[in-house]
Amino acid sequence: MTEIDAKIDALVPAWLHLPDIAELFDIEVTRVRQLVKEGQLIAVRRGENRALQVPAAFIDGDKVVKGLVGTLTLLRDDGYSDEEMLEWLFTPDPSLPGTPAQALSENRGTEVKRRAQALAV
Numbered sequence: 001m002t003e004i005d006a007k008i009d010a011l012v013p014a015w016l017h018l019p020d021i022a023e024l025f026d027i028e029v030t031r032v033r034q035l036v037k038e039g040q041l042i043a044v045r046r047g048e049n050r051a052l053q054v055p056a057a058f059i060d061g062d063k064v065v066k067g068l069v070g071t072l073t074l075l076r077d078d079g080y081s082d083e084e085m086l087e088w089l090f091t092p093d094p095s096l097p098g099t100p101a102q103a104l105s106e107n108r109g110t111e112v113k114r115r116a117q118a119l120a121v
Contacts, residue, residue, distance in 0.1 A: 005083065008083055008090070011087065011090035011091060012055045012057070013056070013057070014055070014056035014057070015046065015053040015054065015055060015056060016054050016055075016056045016059060017051055017052070017053055018032045018033065018051075018054070019032075021041075021054060021059060024059060024062055026062065033052075035064070036052070036054070039073065040069045041054050042054065042058070042072065042085060044086070055086065055089075055090070055101065057090075057101040057105055058101070060105065065104050065105050066104070066109060067107075067110075067112060067113065068109075070109070070113060071089075071100070071104065071112055071116050072085060074113060074117060074120075075116055075119070078116070078119050078120045088119075089101040089104075095115070096108070096111060096112070100112045100115065
């Protein structure tokens, strides 16, 4: 859980505060914090009050976007920091097309994971 730099912040189109995610998932905010701690979500401090926020693209209704957790695990195993993962997930990839985050939300997780695996080579 780190502070985000302006370049990466500009890549992410929308953010959600942890209490908002807790409401969507119908769980306690402490459980959302646990999801972040377990690496199932990435949260960064941003905004004037430096509140923890998660990219809205990581949330699909009342759950985490399918394929996100596995992708984050692959990237972490490749040595990526949270900031690097966010940059990779929200940078357009012409071979997808779109961003890896968009592809995950469109249920194209296999393609995203293949690209994440290729980064390790």
